[in-house]
Amino acid sequence: MECWVIFFFFFFFFFFFEGIVFNGFFLFFFFFVFCWFFFFFYTGLKLILNYFFFKLEKKWGGFWVFFFLN
Numbered sequence: 240m241e242c243w244v245i246f247f248f249f250f251f252f253f254f255f256f257e258g259i260v261f262n263g264f265f266l267f268f269f270f271f272v273f274c275w276f277f278f279f280f281y282t283g284l285k286l287i288l289n290y291f292f293f294k295l296e297k298k299w300g301g302f303w304v305f306f307f308l309n
Contacts, residue, residue, distance in 0.1 A: 249274055 252273070 249277075 249270070252270070
């Protein structure tokens with residue numbers, strides 16, 4: 240579930256910046272760099288959430304903890 244939300248977020252940014260930025264190479268480069276950066280940031284943040292908010296995640300679910308804290 241979380242992966243689909245992240246992918247929809249990326250595709251929204253991709254098509255949103257496609258209408259603003261006219262340089263295709265810059266758009267391609269920015270999209271993949273941002274995807275890789277946010278992938279590693281999300282995995283690190285998920286480990287922190289699992290460590291510090293384990294009881295809250297067990298009660299409400301990891302997706303809702305990630306959604307409300309960000």
